[in-house]
Amino acid sequence: MVSTKPPSGMRxxxxxxxxxxxxxxxxxxxxxxxxxxxxxxxxxxxNLTTLLGKYGAEGDQLLYRxxxxxxxxxxxxxxxxxxxxxxxxxxxxYDLTVPLARVVAQYGxxxxxxxxxxxIQPVWRADRPAKGRFREFYQCDVDVTGTQSLVAEAxxxxxxxxxxxxxxxxxxxxxINHRVLLRSxxxxxxxxxxxxxxxxxxxxxxxxxGVDGVQDELVERGIPATAARHLLxxxxxxxxxxxxxxxxxxxxxxxxxxxxxxxxxxxNLFCLTAEAPSAPLLQLTPGLARGLSYYTGPIFEIVSxxxxxxLGGGGRYDNLVGMFSGKQVPAVGFSLGLERILxxxxxxxLFPALPMSAEVMICPLPETPLAPVVGLASRxxxxxxxxxxxxxxxxxxxxxxxxxxxxxPYALIIGSDELAQQKYTLKHLASGMQQQLDETGLLxxxxxxxxx
Amino acid sequence: MVSTKPPSGMRxxxxxxxxxxxxxxxxxxxxxxxxxxxxxxxxxxxNLTTLLGKYGAEGDQLLYRxxxxxxxxxxxxxxxxxxxxxxxxxxxxYDLTVPLARVVAQYGxxxxxxxxxxxIQPVWRADRPAKGRFREFYQCDVDVTGTQSLVAEAxxxxxxxxxxxxxxxxxxxxxINHRVLLRSxxxxxxxxxxxxxxxxxxxxxxxxxGVDGVQDELVERGIPATAARHLLxxxxxxxxxxxxxxxxxxxxxxxxxxxxxxxxxxxNLFCLTAEAPSAPLLQLTPGLARGLSYYTGPIFEIVSxxxxxxLGGGGRYDNLVGMFSGKQVPAVGFSLGLERILxxxxxxxLFPALPMSAEVMICPLPETPLAPVVGLASRxxxxxxxxxxxxxxxxxxxxxxxxxxxxxPYALIIGSDELAQQKYTLKHLASGMQQQLDETGLLxxxxxxxxx
Numbered sequence: 001m002v003s004t005k006p007p008s009g010m011r012x013x014x015x016x017x018x019x020x021x022x023x024x025x026x027x028x029x030x031x032x033x034x035x036x037x038x039x040x041x042x043x044x045x046x047n048l049t050t051l052l053g054k055y056g057a058e059g060d061q062l063l064y065r066x067x068x069x070x071x072x073x074x075x076x077x078x079x080x081x082x083x084x085x086x087x088x089x090x091x092x093x094y095d096l097t098v099p100l101a102r103v104v105a106q107y108g109x110x111x112x113x114x115x116x117x118x119x120i121q122p123v124w125r126a127d128r129p130a131k132g133r134f135r136e137f138y139q140c141d142v143d144v145t146g147t148q149s150l151v152a153e154a155x156x157x158x159x160x161x162x163x164x165x166x167x168x169x170x171x172x173x174x175x176i177n178h179r180v181l182l183r184s185x186x187x188x189x190x191x192x193x194x195x196x197x198x199x200x201x202x203x204x205x206x207x208x209x210g211v212d213g214v215q216d217e218l219v220e221r222g223i224p225a226t227a228a229r230h231l232l233x234x235x236x237x238x239x240x241x242x243x244x245x246x247x248x249x250x251x252x253x254x255x256x257x258x259x260x261x262x263x264x265x266x267x268n269l270f271c272l273t274a275e276a277p278s279a280p281l282l283q284l285t286p287g288l289a290r291g292l293s294y295y296t297g298p299i300f301e302i303v304s305x306x307x308x309x310x311l312g313g314g315g316r317y318d319n320l321v322g323m324f325s326g327k328q329v330p331a332v333g334f335s336l337g338l339e340r341i342l343x344x345x346x347x348x349x350l351f352p353a354l355p356m357s358a359e360v361m362i363c364p365l366p367e368t369p370l371a372p373v374v375g376l377a378s379r380x381x382x383x384x385x386x387x388x389x390x391x392x393x394x395x396x397x398x399x400x401x402x403x404x405x406x407x408x409p410y411a412l413i414i415g416s417d418e419l420a421q422q423k424y425t426l427k428h429l430a431s432g433m434q435q436q437l438d439e440t441g442l443l444x445x446x447x448x449x450x451x452x
Numbered sequence: 453m454v455s456t457k458p459p460s461g462m463r464x465x466x467x468x469x470x471x472x473x474x475x476x477x478x479x480x481x482x483x484x485x486x487x488x489x490x491x492x493x494x495x496x497x498x499n500l501t502t503l504l505g506k507y508g509a510e511g512d513q514l515l516y517r518x519x520x521x522x523x524x525x526x527x528x529x530x531x532x533x534x535x536x537x538x539x540x541x542x543x544x545x546y547d548l549t550v551p552l553a554r555v556v557a558q559y560g561x562x563x564x565x566x567x568x569x570x571x572i573q574p575v576w577r578a579d580r581p582a583k584g585r586f587r588e589f590y591q592c593d594v595d596v597t598g599t600q601s602l603v604a605e606a607x608x609x610x611x612x613x614x615x616x617x618x619x620x621x622x623x624x625x626x627x628i629n630h631r632v633l634l635r636s637x638x639x640x641x642x643x644x645x646x647x648x649x650x651x652x653x654x655x656x657x658x659x660x661x662g663v664d665g666v667q668d669e670l671v672e673r674g675i676p677a678t679a680a681r682h683l684l685x686x687x688x689x690x691x692x693x694x695x696x697x698x699x700x701x702x703x704x705x706x707x708x709x710x711x712x713x714x715x716x717x718x719x720n721l722f723c724l725t726a727e728a729p730s731a732p733l734l735q736l737t738p739g740l741a742r743g744l745s746y747y748t749g750p751i752f753e754i755v756s757x758x759x760x761x762x763l764g765g766g767g768r769y770d771n772l773v774g775m776f777s778g779k780q781v782p783a784v785g786f787s788l789g790l791e792r793i794l795x796x797x798x799x800x801x802l803f804p805a806l807p808m809s810a811e812v813m814i815c816p817l818p819e820t821p822l823a824p825v826v827g828l829a830s831r832x833x834x835x836x837x838x839x840x841x842x843x844x845x846x847x848x849x850x851x852x853x854x855x856x857x858x859x860x861p862y863a864l865i866i867g868s869d870e871l872a873q874q875k876y877t878l879k880h881l882a883s884g885m886q887q888q889l890d891e892t893g894l895l896x897x898x899x900x901x902x903x904x
Contacts, residue, residue, distance in 0.1 A: 001776070001777075001778055002499070002501040002502060002776065003499065003501070004502075004554045004555075004557040004558035004776050004777070005558060006494070006495045006498075007495060007497050007498065007499055007542055010495035010496075010497060011495065012492070012493070012494050012495065012555055012558070012559070013492065013493040013494075014492065014555075014559065014562065014563070015490035015491055015492060015569070018490075018491040018492065018493055019491065021493075022491070031833075033838055034833040034836070034837065034838050034839065035833060035838075035839070035840075036809065036810040036813075036838065036839065036840035036841070038467035038470075038808060038809070039467050039470040039471070039474070039808075040464070040465065040466065040467060040470065041464070041465040041470055041473075042458065042464050042465075043458045043459060043462035043463065043464065043588050044462075044496060044544075044574065044576070044588055045459050045462060045516075045576075045588070046458075046459065047454070047455065047459055049454040049455070050454060050456075061521075061522075064497075064518050064519075064521075065518070065519040065521075066516050066517070066518065066519065066544075067516075067517040067518065067519040067536070067539055067540050069513075069516075069517075069536075069578055070513075073536060077534060077535070082529060082534070083529070084519070084521075084525060087519055087539065088519050090459055092496075092518075102456045103456075103464055103466075105456040106456035106457060106464070107464070107466065110466065111466070112854075112857065112858055113854065113857075114842075114843055114844075114854075116840075117467070122496065124496070124497075126521055136495050136496055136497070144843070147843045147844055149843040149844045149845075151822065151826070151841060151843035151844070152843050154826055155841060155843070158826070158830055162830075162833070162834070271823050272822055272823055272826055273823075273826060274823045274827070275823055275824060275826065275827025275830070276826045276827055276829075276830040277830055277834075324453070324454065324456050325453075325456070326453055356490060356491075357488065357490070358488040361488075370603065370724055371723050371724055371725075371726045371727055372727060374603070374606055374610070374724055374725060374727065374728045375726070375727025375728055377728075378610055378614075378727070378728040378729055381483075381486040381487060381614070382614070382729075384486070385486070386485055386486050386487075386488065387486065387487070387488065388487075388488035388568075389488070389603060389607060390566075391566055391596070391599045391601040391603035391604050391607070392566075392599055392601045392603070393601075402564075402565065402566075405564065405565075406564055
């Protein structure tokens with residue numbers, strides 16, 4: 001017997017789980033649509049030329065590659081010293097941002113000038129599976145391309161804030177920082193420009209290993225201890241103060257023109273969103289770094305006192321589309337961590353009851369002719385009722401046990417007499433109450449139930 | 453510059469296309485739910501041990517395989533004479549039936565005894581791309597496992613009939629036949645048992661190459677001309693007559709007990725569905741063979757005079773789950789050809805208008821302070837209105853051109869005076885009419901619009 005488990009790090013979503021996943025996705029979609037975001041879907045496979053070099057060396061390692069087939073494979077295998085690169089030219093989608101950049105480069109003229117898109121699709125990463133970390137998982141992204149206006153940042157942040165609110169997440173904040181500000185801190189601290197990447201990677205771990213841990217890591221990676229300390233002083237500036245105070249403190253600390261412009265951006269963004277859903281959530285966090293290298297402006301991350309790690313993040317990336325088209329197209333986006341959101345909603349009991357099963361199961365008594373029963377089921381369904389039909393000739397007790405197992409609220413019991421009189425026995429399982437109803441009565445009583 | 457096209461045979465779905473695809477999927481889902489079908493989703497990747505040998509030799513060729521990585525790849529490449537089988541152990545989902553069989557084998561006890569599931573997910577086949585044939589495409593399946601009762605066939609056929617009806621397909625019929633009947637015809641015609649597969653493959657081409665073509669193919673493949681002719685006489689029996697007449701003709705022609713039982717099945721199924729949505733569609737078609745080898749009972753296929761080829765098909769397959777679990781679990785299902793349905797709906801104009809864009813775009817005049825505009829947008833959105841916000845400071849004419857491009861019906865024009873008076877100018881673009889409204893008036897007028 002072969003194994004019937006799904007592959008390692010991947011999951012079968014049984015009906016109850018699908019229902020929860022859809023609940024979250026549909027809430028997010030509904031809100032994205034209210035903000036004017038349009039849906040996009042891209043293929044599961046991308047050319048490796050599209051994917052490679054976009055996610056750093058580690059990302060390239062984690063890509064799933066599609067093995068060549070037929071003649072192409074045979075030619076590759078006939079070579080001496082065949083390598084990975086000879087065996088594949090396609091890979092699986094690794095995130096939703098690079099495909100968006102490719103799409104904007106490819107269809108630029110067919111898309112709205114300001115392209116606001118949302119995309120909810122799975123991605124694949126050959127990471128070591130762990131609790132909450134899967135090899136196939138969904139991302140849920142909103143992005144705006146085509147404008148450098150901070151209104152785009154505001155739209156993205158407000159939409160995400162509405163989703164968090166709508167799903168029931170309280171105690172969340174959105175940490176916000178600016179890549180240019182980070183670069184200025186690095187410069188002011190006296191690091192060499194080529195140490196920027198190293199510094200960002202280390203700072204990104206502030207919430208995990210703390211100030212001392214990052215200090216040690218910076219020194220280990222060849223950054224002088226005094227410079228490291230200076231840099232860390234900037235990133236933890238004005239803990240506990242409000243955004244206005246932090247802006248002021250950073251203005252004093254970072255006199256560079258570039259830093260002052262980045263601080264103007266953040267100041268403007270706080271003003272723009274002052275009356276909007278993200279206002280109470282935004283928290284200027286000078287130590288926020290974000291791992292990905294392609295960010296160029298404001299960066300964001302959802303944090304909460306209720307859990308470690310993040311529920312999502314994003315930022316401005318004005319150069320990524322240009323890597324595909326040669327033409328700069330500014331962009332800003334946010335990616336929600338759907339898997340983590342689902343996990344937390346389960347833990348915190350944030351899901352409402354999600355009825356999924358039918359409202360009624362028709363239970364024909366043994367010896368009942370079935371054609372009129374199937375006919376009745378069809379008419380009730382066409383009237384909008386979710387109807388299950390017990391498929392076998394079986395004793396009523398056994399049928400009612402199935403109704404109970406499936407959590408179906410009503411059983412409709414039909415024998416030959418009921419068929420002759422066109423009056424049927426509707427039994428409410430929880431209360432045990434029964435009533436006789438004709439078809440119209442059934443439709444009236446049952447079609448008012450909410451659809452799932 | 454690297455290519456920004458999607459890989460060959462795969463597609464980017466831009467927003468307008470996503471909307472159409474979702475329209476069809478949501479209609480199908482809604483109907484499946486009314487029949488008590490529950491949603492299932494399975495991983496994109498399956499172990500190759502799950503997939504291989506289920507789709508015939510050609511299917512095995514068309515599987516996408518995932519290249520090993522890291523040490524596993526290095527070890528494989530270090531071998532002499534490395535083969536395809538050494539380089540991959542995972543493949544991409546090829547259909548939705550085999551994953552269902554695996555899931556039923558794996559989670560049997562956690563699933564309802566009669567498991568009615570629907571599944572709408574992409575599958576991948578490395579076929580040569582052609583018009584309407586893609587390498588990544590969606591399937592839309594309903595199946596019932598756990599019962600041999602013909603009520604399961606009836607449920608599946610009725611649900612599919614309702615979907616076709618609801619999408620606007622007229623002139624469709626569902627051809628129906630029985631694998632045991634085909635086997636009897638092959639026996640009665642005097643073919644050897646080991647010629648059954650060959651005969652089925654040839655008969656499957658009846659609608660494409662006609663009786664004479666199939667006759668030639670049967671003879672070419674070593675079946676005596678008289679036996680071939682005898683077989684074909686059975687498959688084309690009683691053209692033009694109704695189901696009852698065809699049943700009768702076949703009863704006379706095929707005196708074998710097994711054939712009589714298969715004819716009883718079909719007779720019962722016609723009775724069961726007599727008052728149900730599939731009744732006017734079902735057409736006994738003794739020449740229907742269906743390609744796949746795993747069918748064991750009734751088989752179905754949607755046919756239409758309006759187009760060649762099929763919109764979907766299915767049948768009973770009582771042995772497939774047993775290939776995974778060792779325990780027989782009967783099953784019957786139907787797969788809708790979503791891509792072909794979408795193509796035909798476009799050709800025949802069966803899509804209604806599917807508004808997708810916002811209902812209103814807010815156009816702030818240059819120099820208007822933006823924070824209160826963003827605030828107003830947020831409140832309208834929270835009131836359920838789909839609101840677009842022009843992101844840049846730009847001349848009104850340019851903004852209105854964008855409203856028009858995006859097919860947004862209304863522009864809400866806001867300057868400093870409007871902000872001071874909290875009265876805004878709402879312009880209906882098609883008519884050119886304008887009115888002044890406060891926030892309540894805007895909510896009243898706009899939140900009545902249907903959501904997409």
